[in-house]
Amino acid sequence: MARPSDSLAGLMPRIAAGDRDALRQLYEATSAKLFGVCLRILSDREEAEDVLQEVYVTIWRRADRFDAARASVMTWIATIARNRAIDRLRARSPLARAEPVEDLEIADEGQVSAEALLSASDDAARLGACLGELDERTQGVIRTAFFEGVTYEALAQRLGTPLGTVKSWIRRGLARLRGCLER
Incomplete structure (x- = not known):
């Protein structure tokens, strides 16, 4: 039986090749967790939803950069989600942008x-x-x-x-x- 991480890794080359069904499968398997990451950082449901959409656009555009030798798919996409949410948080107020x-x-x-x-x-x-x-x-x-x-x-x-x-x-x-x- 294939582990979930194996099936996610199998989706990445397909997404890099422009397979929308593979992106849909990745979304269905991971969106709840990534939404939780975004919501925890932003504490605003609407902003978290916006960031989540940006995350999947980024995944669509950068799937060819995924390297299974460096990280699991979940780690890679959770890092993208975290970084996008933090970017949004920093853009929210001058205080948050002061010191990275x-x-x-x-x-x-x-x-x-x-x-x-x-x-x-x-x-x-x-x-x-x-x-x-x-x-x-x-x-x-x-x-x-x-x-x-x-x-x-x-x-x-x-x-x-x-x-x-x-x-x-x-x-x-x-x-x-x-x-x-x-x-």
Whole structure:
């Protein structure tokens, strides 16, 4: 019996070739999860629906860039959804655009992000254990910055803490997190 990830990976070459039925199948299999990602970040149903549509347009146009050796289909498309939702969130207010979150952001949409690792069932326990090794404050700022898409400046303002301090907490926390994940 084929695993769901295998069937999704089989759709990608068909989508890259312009097969609309393959895109429909991918949409039916993944839209609920991707909508949840968008809604969690944006907290606005209408905006999440708009972003979800943009996500599938992006998938349609960039399916040829998918590389199964780098990430699963679900990881790849969830990363696209997360990035589009964060872009929309940042466009919403000047405060949100002030300082981008850099360290674990995806330079190329095919790379795996911290959130994608968390959503991948094989790595969730390991990442959760490593996050659990961080102190509560550091764990909280990393989760807020990377899983909610909150910028450093907005996070500093939310916490009533200097921006440089928040950046230091995140930078040190990410270093410890990477060290734990590499063990």
